[in-house]
Amino acid sequence: MKGLAPILFAIVALAMVPLITSSNVVINFLVMALLIALVGQGWNLLGGYGGQYSFGHAAFFGTGAYVTAILQMRYGINAWVGFVIGIAAGALVGAVIGLLIFRAGLKGSYFALVTLAFAEVLRIVASVAPITGAGVGTLLKLDLRPEAFQFQSRALFYWIILAMVGLSLVLTRLIEGSRFGAYLVAVRENEDAASALGVDATMVKLCAMTISAAMTAAGGCFYAQYFLFLDAGIAYGPWISIEALLAPIIGGVGTVFGPLLGALVVKTLGEVTKLMTGDAPGLDLVIYGGVLILVVAFAPRGIAGLFADLRQRFGFSKIGGEGSRG
Amino acid sequence: MAELLRVENVSKRFGGLLAVDRASFVAETGRITALIGPNGAGKTTLFSIITGFQPPSEGHIRYDGVDITGEPPHRLARRGIARTFQIVQPFAGLTVRENIAVGAHLGRPNRVAALAAAGDVAREVGLGELLDRSAAALTVAGRKRLELARALAIEPKLLLLDEVLAGLNPSEIRDMVPVIRAICDRGITIVMIEHVMQAVMSLAEHVFVLSEGRIIAQGSPQAIASDPKVVEAYLGHGAASRMAGVAHA
Numbered sequence: 001m002k003g004l005a006p007i008l009f010a011i012v013a014l015a016m017v018p019l020i021t022s023s024n025v026v027i028n029f030l031v032m033a034l035l036i037a038l039v040g041q042g043w044n045l046l047g048g049y050g051g052q053y054s055f056g057h058a059a060f061f062g063t064g065a066y067v068t069a070i071l072q073m074r075y076g077i078n079a080w081v082g083f084v085i086g087i088a089a090g091a092l093v094g095a096v097i098g099l100l101i102f103r104a105g106l107k108g109s110y111f112a113l114v115t116l117a118f119a120e121v122l123r124i125v126a127s128v129a130p131i132t133g134a135g136v137g138t139l140l141k142l143d144l145r146p147e148a149f150q151f152q153s154r155a156l157f158y159w160i161i162l163a164m165v166g167l168s169l170v171l172t173r174l175i176e177g178s179r180f181g182a183y184l185v186a187v188r189e190n191e192d193a194a195s196a197l198g199v200d201a202t203m204v205k206l207c208a209m210t211i212s213a214a215m216t217a218a219g220g221c222f223y224a225q226y227f228l229f230l231d232a233g234i235a236y237g238p239w240i241s242i243e244a245l246l247a248p249i250i251g252g253v254g255t256v257f258g259p260l261l262g263a264l265v266v267k268t269l270g271e272v273t274k275l276m277t278g279d280a281p282g283l284d285l286v287i288y289g290g291v292l293i294l295v296v297a298f299a300p301r302g303i304a305g306l307f308a309d310l311r312q313r314f315g316f317s318k319i320g321g322e323g324s325r326g
Numbered sequence: 327m328a329e330l331l332r333v334e335n336v337s338k339r340f341g342g343l344l345a346v347d348r349a350s351f352v353a354e355t356g357r358i359t360a361l362i363g364p365n366g367a368g369k370t371t372l373f374s375i376i377t378g379f380q381p382p383s384e385g386h387i388r389y390d391g392v393d394i395t396g397e398p399p400h401r402l403a404r405r406g407i408a409r410t411f412q413i414v415q416p417f418a419g420l421t422v423r424e425n426i427a428v429g430a431h432l433g434r435p436n437r438v439a440a441l442a443a444a445g446d447v448a449r450e451v452g453l454g455e456l457l458d459r460s461a462a463a464l465t466v467a468g469r470k471r472l473e474l475a476r477a478l479a480i481e482p483k484l485l486l487l488d489e490v491l492a493g494l495n496p497s498e499i500r501d502m503v504p505v506i507r508a509i510c511d512r513g514i515t516i517v518m519i520e521h522v523m524q525a526v527m528s529l530a531e532h533v534f535v536l537s538e539g540r541i542i543a544q545g546s547p548q549a550i551a552s553d554p555k556v557v558e559a560y561l562g563h564g565a566a567s568r569m570a571g572v573a574h575a
Contacts, residue, residue: 018352177437185424190417
């Protein structure tokens with residue numbers, strides 16, 4: 001299949017890292033970056049390909065995380081089963097929110113605002129509802145067995161999140177080359193024109209939102225297993241909604257590798273900021289904001305787009321140079 | 327001859343404005359039917375109603391014997407009704423081929439097949455050279471052709487053309503007329519809104535005239551051109567008799 005080779009290459013290269021270094025700092029850093037890449041890929045599918053800019057992907061992340069945690073802690077369900085149910089629950093939340101928003105015909109900034117509102121409502125509910133542990137939060141029991149989806153070695157966690165990112169890349173590439181992908185982009189570009197060509201725009205957006213929510217929820221499920229602690233601010237807080245959209249926008253919206261590139265850049269910047277300034281709270285967000293402005297102003301198609309432009313310009317300048325000399 | 331489209335007493339009200347007032351017309355299978363009328367007569371509104379983008383306030387649309395009033399655009403497209411937009415609506419971020427492929431996907435789930443079909447349609451309307459160009463880089467004439475190509479790509483039975491010749495220069499119009507003629511010759515029924523009378527005269531077999539939301543005349547292009555009601559609709563009340571006076575004097 002065309003276009004899968006670069007994905008395989010990137011994943012294999014990243015998979016080597018734990019063989020080179022056993023530093024927990026490096027592995028932890030990469031796990032977080034990959035987690036954001038996965039969550040960002042979910043956002044990218046709906047926002048980048050479908051043009052529906054969500055400010056509330058925390059709704060899906062948090063649902064995945066809480067469902068995984070609560071099923072284990074309160075109902076004694078196996079972590080792997082909980083993991084799958086968590087993804088399904090996130091997809092369901094995406095489908096329900098999508099149905100409400102798209103049936104009401106909300107687009108653009110209204111779509112963004114309503115998704116933000118849904119995430120905030122869920123955050124507030126989670127911060128008072130007894131089942132989520134309310135203000136205290138939910139602590140998962142430490143149980144370092146593979147059956148419980150917990151590992152002594154950080155490297156195993158790293159390979160698992162890497163595999164999830166790899167799957168999300170492959171899925172995005174397959175969608176890109178399918179009729180559904182073509183319809184999704186057509187809806188982004190011009191909904192009326194698309195529907196005149198037989199595209200059921202509401203259905204296409206709804207499917208995209210469901211898949212998007214499932215991917216982001218998978219990130220939430222992983223988060224719960226990795227950190228073994230959740231509260232309303234972590235699960236449904238705006239931080240994850242922001243990182244979910246920051247990574248693909250900086251990396252390149254509507255491109256397969258955009259979220260991964262963006263997540264690595266954003267997380268590197270965040271770490272560098274922390275190292276240089278000590279732990280000044282919120283300073284990393286200031287840096288993100290600055291980078292976002294630079295990207296939107298000078299490279300609206302992100303890092304991936306910048307690479308493509310440079311390559312094209314380089315190619316053209318060569319041809320142009322030959323021509324002017326001749 | 328069999329009729330493919332029948333518009334029955336369709337009205338459309340926007341608040342206090344009656345944009346379309348009990349308009350009725352038919353389009354017969356395999357023919358080119360033209361809908362003409364002064365600016366603001368309600369032609370585009372009528373097209374929007376036929377293609378499901380707006381519901382009519384009253385009246386019915388029948389297509390191939392079935393009442394399709396109020397069906398959404400994507401379902402009508404699947405029934406074989408295609409339209410172009412007066413104000414061109416390209417997918418600006420995509421190439422010409424990708425634009426047309428969105429239409430071609432209707433009967434072809436496979437991406438490669440849709441892209442190949444898009445190439446065939448592009449050549450039919452004279453966009454073969456520009457397949458890999460970005461739609462945003464096309465000229466007005468190119469964009470009009472792209473509208474036509476995308477609509478054709480869904481392989482429609484009925485094609486509604488909303489001023490595909492507007493904004494083109496005389497030589498571009500001369501190039502486009504045979505393209506439209508060829509589409510009709512392939513068996514696709516066409517209803518066209520058009521201001522370029524030269525094209526209406528050479529293409530259409532039957533003309534309906536819409537003025538202030540009402541159908542005021544219908545007939546062959548030659549009969550319509552000399553109809554005093556039509557002259558008055560375009561040039562103002564009394565114009566026909568004044569022109570007749572000038573001619574006699």
